[in-house]
Amino acid sequence: MALESPSLRAVVLLCALLGGSCSDKQEPSEPPPPVEPWDGTYTPLVDPTDWVDRGEFAPCSFTPPRGTVIDCDNPALFDLSKCDTASLSTLEPHGIYQLDMRHNGGISDFVGIRVPQDGSTGTLDHQPLTRQQLTGGFLFSTKYTQGAFVRQVVVAGCGVPGPGLVTGCFARCTNGKVSSSGTFEAARMTWGxxxxxxxxxxxxxxxxxxxxxxxxxxxxxxxxxxxxxxxxxxxxxxxxxxxxxxxxxxxxxxxxxxxxxxxxxxxxxxxxxxxxxxxxxxxxxxxxxxxxxxxxxxxxxxxxxxxxxxxxxxxxxxxxxxxxxxxxxxxxxxxxxxxxxxxxxxxxxxxxxxxxxxxxxxxxxxxxxxxxxxxxxxxxxxxxxxxxxxxxxxxxxxxxxxxxxxxxxxxxxxxxxxxxxxxxxxxxxxxxxxxxxxxxxxxxxxxxxxxxxxxxxxxxxxxxxxxxxxxxxxxxxxxxxxxxxxxxxxxxxxxxxxxxxxxxxxxxxxxxxxxxxxxxxxxxxxxxxxxxxxxxxx
Missing domain, CATH: 2.130.10.10 (YVTN repeat-like/Quinoprotein amine dehydrogenase)
Structure with a gap:
């Protein structure tokens, strides 16, 4: 007969001292099965690269076409008619977001947005925000000079597809002309x-x-x-x-x-x-x-x-x-x-x-x-x-x-x-x-x-x-x-x-x-x- 472990013998002794039955005693749990060492075999994989085109992120658009002379910082220029903008009301009025931006045609880009908790002016891509709305919406813009260029970035939220995520549309403008636009998926940088x-x-x-x-x-x-x-x-x-x-x-x-x-x-x-x-x-x-x-x-x-x-x-x-x-x-x-x-x-x-x-x-x-x-x-x-x-x-x-x-x-x-x-x-x-x-x-x-x-x-x-x-x-x-x-x-x-x-x-x-x-x-x-x-x- 195999000897019981010291801990099991202690349980049996305790049961006897208390006048109870040990018929329902707990057996020691089995250790997890050992992990088999790697034998060196594998199946080669196809590399999807770092940034993968996931298609358009939202059913919205920036309506002026590329080359249009216009002040881009106007929320009315976004077509959000197919969006669930009501879901944006669930967002907190502050936070740090990283935006995965997909230009029309599939080229990638990214920016960050920070809205301080104290309500002070935040930033978009390190530049001070000229429009800042994170209460009942997701509307941001910045305008800055870079060498001979005056650049604008404008962002409009379309909906909240899941916890910590916002999708929407954006536009980039240079010297008063639309240079590019597309859709984005923003992730809030709280713990994922x-x-x-x-x-x-x-x-x-x-x-x-x-x-x-x-x-x-x-x-x-x-x-x-x-x-x-x-x-x-x-x-x-x-x-x-x-x-x-x-x-x-x-x-x-x-x-x-x-x-x-x-x-x-x-x-x-x-x-x-x-x-x-x-x-x-x-x-x-x-x-x-x-x-x-x-x-x-x-x-x-x-x-x-x-x-x-x-x-x-x-x-x-x-x-x-x-x-x-x-x-x-x-x-x-x-x-x-x-x-x-x-x-x-x-x-x-x-x-x-x-x-x-x-x-x-x-x-x-x-x-x-x-x-x-x-x-x-x-x-x-x-x-x-x-x-x-x-x-x-x-x-x-x-x-x-x-x-x-x-x-x-x-x-x-x-x-x-x-x-x-x-x-x-x-x-x-x-x-x-x-x-x-x-x-x-x-x-x-x-x-x-x-x-x-x-x-x-x-x-x-x-x-x-x-x-x-x-x-x-x-x-x-x-x-x-x-x-x-x-x-x-x-x-x-x-x-x-x-x-x-x-x-x-x-x-x-x-x-x-x-x-x-x-x-x-x-x-x-x-x-x-x-x-x-x-x-x-x-």
Missing amino acids: RGESESSGGIRLLSETAISTGLPMDVYVYRQHAYVVSVDHEGSPGGLTVLDVSDPGHPILKKQIVLPGDGYWNAAWTKGDALYIASNRSGVIVFDISNPADPAFVRSVPGGPALNVHTLFVDGNRLYAVSPGPAPHGETLIFDISTPLAPALLNRFVVADTTSLVPSAHDSFAYQDRLYVNHFSSGYVVFDVKDAMNPRELGHYVFETTDSSFATSHAGAVGTFAGKTIAFEGGEYQGAHLRVLDVTDPTNIPLIGSYKLRPQTSIHNMILKDKRLYIAYYHEGLRVLDVSIPPQPREIAYFNTFRESDPGRTDDLLGGAIGVRVPGDGNVYVVDTSRGLLIFNEP
């Missing part, structure tokens, strides 16, 4: 899909505001968090150093701002060196032998101003990706065997020079290969075993049309079932996660994907073991189980975006923007308004 603040056991341990510029990225090293930021609304960007030895109570140790050089977008460390990506000075090197007190050492490679946007350290190599001023961006390779004295080994560019925006943006080094996100040129794989002779091995490109587009912005790479798998994502409207088999760079199939609202965008990601941590802008922090790469499975999240947070704007690229998982049991997230958020690692 009826979600709560968090799931999966994620807890917020601390929140620290960043007072220098707009925070963009964080790197955690030797119990210190190095948060970099960019110039924003008169506040210079720079570096904020926090002691995070107690993650529940970070301590500000130092702030560094360099006049005239305040666009610092990324950070990384090696040994006693802290590397900062600057859009003017290339890579700035600090000595962090005292982690709380970085000391400026030098900028590399020196010479003319150089815009470095992202960094990646792999062994004794530092890869610095620059979107310019080279015509199509470039990647620089440094030898950092002496961490405080990086030596430039080489700089190289992607072969594609025909895409709309073939701009180098980010990279990931793995097993002598460098995976470079080249925006509209796609995801490009280089052999970098010989730093003096990088070879382009292959690329994943997007089959875009006038009514679809996609970009490659960030990624992470690992080995699963003997295959080399890349997790890659774009930025801007509809951007989402792609899972690619990059084992053979000459033939890269799409094998999986993960996407939330089409009005939102992802930003950075970190692969740790079989979990992928994504900074998903308005969608906050997302944690995916990717042990079966063709089927990424969300296991936890934390919604960092709140409309009421100070500094929130109508920007599509707002919210959770940077993420690090350094292995100390915590997850570090940078939010553009809230600053540095520290969570337990679920």
Whole structure:
């Protein structure tokens, strides 16, 4: 006879002591069946690109045809006769909306609208609103000068098809003429899909505001968090150093701002060196032998101003990706065997020079290969075993049309079932996660994907073991189980975006923007308004 568990024996004893029967005792619950490991098989998928034409969003129109000379800011110019405008009365009188705009003919566009809770003047695409109605309707307009052009954007709601959604029509006008019009679907940037603040056991341990510029990225090293930021609304960007030895109570140790050089977008460390990506000075090197007190050492490679946007350290190599001023961006390779004295080994560019925006943006080094996100040129794989002779091995490109587009912005790479798998994502409207088999760079199939609202965008990601941590802008922090790469499975999240947070704007690229998982049991997230958020690692 099998022995009962200690807990079951305790139940039996309790029943006996109480003089009751144990005939209805609870059997121990069965553990969930184990998840079968991935065997490496998959079915290649067709890539729908980031923005997909879903057809007209609403049965309305802006009546003046293109080229008409007219003041566009007139609600009577919209035909809303087939709309359920009564449903618009259910909208709250404030909020932040992202609009997926479909021009007549299928070309895409997007704008954001913000109506403050205090009733003050809001914004549309960062410009002050000249018409603002979110009570009993959805009517907005803005008018501004851009160089030699006077531009107008006007928006009229048609109905509320579901929670958090508004559909309607819009028009764009230039110098007093109708230049374009179409329909839109707007999503309010409250938490999507009826979600709560968090799931999966994620807890917020601390929140620290960043007072220098707009925070963009964080790197955690030797119990210190190095948060970099960019110039924003008169506040210079720079570096904020926090002691995070107690993650529940970070301590500000130092702030560094360099006049005239305040666009610092990324950070990384090696040994006693802290590397900062600057859009003017290339890579700035600090000595962090005292982690709380970085000391400026030098900028590399020196010479003319150089815009470095992202960094990646792999062994004794530092890869610095620059979107310019080279015509199509470039990647620089440094030898950092002496961490405080990086030596430039080489700089190289992607072969594609025909895409709309073939701009180098980010990279990931793995097993002598460098995976470079080249925006509209796609995801490009280089052999970098010989730093003096990088070879382009292959690329994943997007089959875009006038009514679809996609970009490659960030990624992470690992080995699963003997295959080399890349997790890659774009930025801007509809951007989402792609899972690619990059084992053979000459033939890269799409094998999986993960996407939330089409009005939102992802930003950075970190692969740790079989979990992928994504900074998903308005969608906050997302944690995916990717042990079966063709089927990424969300296991936890934390919604960092709140409309009421100070500094929130109508920007599509707002919210959770940077993420690090350094292995100390915590997850570090940078939010553009809230600053540095520290969570337990679920």
